[in-house]
Amino acid sequence: MRRVVNDIRNNTLEFLRTFGAFQLFFLRILRYSPAVLFGRFDLVVKQVYNTGALSLVIIMICGLFVGAVLALQAYANMSKFNAEDWTGVAAAFALVKELGPVMTALLFAGRAGTALTSEIGLMKATDQLSAMEMMAVNPVRRVLVPRFLGGVIAMPFLAAVFSAIGMFGAHLVGVELFQVDVGSFWQQIQLTVEMSDVNEGILKSVVFGVAASLIAVWEGYNTVPTAEGVGRATTRTVVITAIAILVFDFMITAALI
Amino acid sequence: MRQTRSVEIGTGLFVLLGMTSLFFLTTQTTGGDDFRADSVYSVEARFENVGSLRERAPVTMSGVTIGRVTDVTFDPVALEAIVSFVIDAQYDQIPDDSDASILTSGILGSQYVGLQAGGSPMYLDDGSEIMFTQSAIVLENLIGKFLVNAGSEDEE
Numbered sequence: 001m002r003r004v005v006n007d008i009r010n011n012t013l014e015f016l017r018t019f020g021a022f023q024l025f026f027l028r029i030l031r032y033s034p035a036v037l038f039g040r041f042d043l044v045v046k047q048v049y050n051t052g053a054l055s056l057v058i059i060m061i062c063g064l065f066v067g068a069v070l071a072l073q074a075y076a077n078m079s080k081f082n083a084e085d086w087t088g089v090a091a092a093f094a095l096v097k098e099l100g101p102v103m104t105a106l107l108f109a110g111r112a113g114t115a116l117t118s119e120i121g122l123m124k125a126t127d128q129l130s131a132m133e134m135m136a137v138n139p140v141r142r143v144l145v146p147r148f149l150g151g152v153i154a155m156p157f158l159a160a161v162f163s164a165i166g167m168f169g170a171h172l173v174g175v176e177l178f179q180v181d182v183g184s185f186w187q188q189i190q191l192t193v194e195m196s197d198v199n200e201g202i203l204k205s206v207v208f209g210v211a212a213s214l215i216a217v218w219e220g221y222n223t224v225p226t227a228e229g230v231g232r233a234t235t236r237t238v239v240i241t242a243i244a245i246l247v248f249d250f251m252i253t254a255a256l257i
Numbered sequence: 258m259r260q261t262r263s264v265e266i267g268t269g270l271f272v273l274l275g276m277t278s279l280f281f282l283t284t285q286t287t288g289g290d291d292f293r294a295d296s297v298y299s300v301e302a303r304f305e306n307v308g309s310l311r312e313r314a315p316v317t318m319s320g321v322t323i324g325r326v327t328d329v330t331f332d333p334v335a336l337e338a339i340v341s342f343v344i345d346a347q348y349d350q351i352p353d354d355s356d357a358s359i360l361t362s363g364i365l366g367s368q369y370v371g372l373q374a375g376g377s378p379m380y381l382d383d384g385s386e387i388m389f390t391q392s393a394i395v396l397e398n399l400i401g402k403f404l405v406n407a408g409s410e411d412e413e
Contacts, residue, residue, distance in 0.1 A: 042261075049264045053271035092286050157275025164278035167286065186285070191367075193286045202279075 025218055028140060029148050036145045043142075047150025051112035051213075052158060058111055059104060059158050060165050066103060067166030070094050071173035075180070085184040091170035092189045096201045100163035102249050105208035108155060109241035113216035116147050117237040120220025121230035129221075144221060148213045155209025156202055163201065204252055211248060212241045294345035298383035299327065302357045302370075307338045308393025310359055310368045316342045318372045323348050326370060342370060344381070352377040356389035368393060 037044060074090035120143060123129050129139040174180045216237050223233040307329055316324035324344035332339050344351070354375035361368050372387075381387070 045268050046264055048271065049268040052275075053267040056271060056274070096282060096286065154271075157272060157278070160275050160278035160282060164281045167281075189286050195283065195287050198282050198287060201282075 022218060025221070026214055029145055029214065029217070032138075032141045032145045033149060036141060037149060040146065043146035044149045044153070047146050048154050049150075050115070051108070051147075051151045052154025055108060055111045055154070055158060056161065058107055059162050062103060062107055063100075063162035063165035064169040066099055066162075067091060067095060067169030068173045070099070070166070071170035071178075075174060075178050084178070084180050085188050087174040087178070087180055088167075088170060088185040088189045089192045091174070092167060092193050093197065095163045095166040095170070096193065096197055097204075098249070098253075100166065101159045101201050101204035101208055102245060104155065104159040104162045104205065105212050105245045106242055108151070108158060108208075109212050109216070109238050109245070112151060112154070113212050113237045113241055114234045116151070116213070116216040117220040117223070117234050118230055120144065120147070120217065121223035121225075121233050124221070124223050125225040125227070125230060127225075140221075144217045148217050151213025151216070152206070152209045155212065156205040159201065159205035159208075200252075200256055203256075204249065207248055207252060208245050211244045215241045215244060294343075294347070296346040297324070297343035298346055298349070298381075299341055299343045300324075300381055300383075300385055300387060301339055301341050302387040302390050303332070303335070303337045303339055304357075304359065304390050304392050305337060306392040306395065307340060308359055308361075308368050308395055310340065310370070310393065314367065314369050316344060316370045316372065318348070318351070318374070323372075324370075340370065349380060349382070351381045353379045353381050353385055353387075354389065355381070355387060356391065357387045358391035359393035361394070 070091040071087055074087045075084060078084055078086050078090065120129075123139075123143065129143065132139045132142060171182075171185070175182045175185055219233045219237045219240070223229050310326065310329060312326055312329060314326040315322040316326060324342050326340060326342045328339075328341040330339050330341075331337075340357075351372065352375040354377040356373050356375065358371050358373070359368055360371045375389075
């Protein structure tokens with residue numbers, strides 16, 4: 001009995017410690033961010049390329065199909081009410097406000113987040129981070145911050161590309177396949193979707209970008225420096241990011257409604 | 258060197274594509290601001306009931322947007338709603354006895370102000386007030402009236 005109580009106490013303390021350390025880590029990253037952004041912008045550009053430009057293909061393909069399937073579903077249901085013209089509106093709202101940012105963040109965690117974690121984890125396992133410290137190079141500043149900033153910058157653009165390509169997919173299904181009138185398809189969208197809806201999507205993608213990049217960098221930096229540890233850290237990145245993004249998504253939507 | 262160059266080109270293309278997408282989303286999927294004018298003049302109108310008319314609703318004449326609602330307030334003395342709106346200054350020959358009504362686009366669409374030309378030789382200008390107004394048709398009231406009428410017919 002006493003052992004159980006002790007276990008619970010230790011686990012709670014350990015959880016609190018990890019959570020606190022995570023916050024301090026975030027502050028540390030933020031502290032170095034301006035210096036890296038203005039001083040070593042070339043490092044950030046390299047990471048925007050790695051996390052953003054290289055994720056484009058998967059983002060575009062997924063965006064096209066998500067948009068297309070949204071239009072399929074919307075058309076199937078709207079046609080029951082003879083409201084086929086609203087196919088585009090349903091797809092546009094779902095893409096711009098929810099699926100664009102959320103799907104992008106989940107794909108980002110799988111494509112870029114895991115790459116970040118395993119890269120940093122391997123650097124740690126092969127003592128590259130310690131070597132930097134020996135040479136008086138701050139690894140947080142030289143390795144972690146550019147990767148974090150690269151992810152934060154890339155995410156809103158990726159989400160925008162996802163939504164835009166998704167609208168194209170919805171257009172293909174709605175207008176080309178189901179012969180919804182092209183004029184009313186786009187006019188309904190323009191009449192219903194407002195600037196604030198687009199802004200909500202952008203806000204979400206920025207928050208998700210910070211969360212996904214931070215978790216990936218944190219997991220990499222705290223990897224147990226073994227082959228198994230790197231594998232575990234990569235898995236944890238995907239799991240924790242997915243949970244964090246869906247929780248944040250709910251909170252932001254609830255706050256803005 | 259070559260490698261840095263291709264990274265930079267790739268990043269540039271990526272950011273450009275992202276910005277194009279953002280531009281597409283903000284301009285092509287939203288239609289908030291189809292009214293733009295360099296100079297405007299403001300006009301007021303009093304309504305008994307404005308329904309769900311809000312700021313930024315369009316003001317139209319013959320179906321063309323010529324202005325935008327800037328403010329909807331309530332006059333506590335006259336117990337009426339005051340709707341202020343601006344009209345593009347290039348439309349400066351609207352008779353001052355024109356009437357304003359609050360209309361709905363489609364059966365469940367948003368509400369807007371529709372102007373109907375009068376015959377006066379005087380024109381509306383900055384600060385003038387439209388005398389003839391027609392309130393919004395509130396769907397619930399209509400349904401209510403319809404139900405009451407249907408009920409009384411049954412009794413007869």
